[in-house]
Amino acid sequence: MDSDHNWQMPVVLANPEAQAFVIVRSSVEAAAYLLQFWPKQHGIAFYKAIRLCADALDGDVEDNEARDAFLEAAHEAKIAITLH
Numbered sequence: 001m002d003s004d005h006n007w008q009m010p011v012v013l014a015n016p017e018a019q020a021f022v023i024v025r026s027s028v029e030a031a032a033y034l035l036q037f038w039p040k041q042h043g044i045a046f047y048k049a050i051r052l053c054a055d056a057l058d059g060d061v062e063d064n065e066a067r068d069a070f071l072e073a074a075h076e077a078k079i080a081i082t083l084h
Contacts, residue, residue, distance in 0.1 A: 004028070005056055007067045014080035027056040027066040038077065045069070045076035
C-alpha cells in the first residue's frame with residue numbers, strides 16, 4: 001500500500017459555491033474534504049466514505065476502496081465529478 005495513500009487516478013469535484021474545482025488525490029485529502037467541506041454531511045455513502053478513508057489510513061483496506069466510497073458519496077451528494 002502506498003505510504004502517502006495516493007490514488008492512481010485523482011477525482012476532480014466541482015465546487016459551485018467557490019466557482020472552482022477541487023482535485024482530490026488521496027485518502028488523506030478525501031477524509032479532510034469530507035469532514036471540512038462536504039455539502040451533505042449525512043447519508044449512508046457519506047458515512048461509508050468516512051469509515052473507509054479512516055480504514056485506508058490505518059492500513060485496513062486498500063486506498064482504491066476508499067476512493068470508490070468517496071465517489072459513491074459524491075454521487076449521493078449530487079456533486080459533479082470528473083475522473084482522471
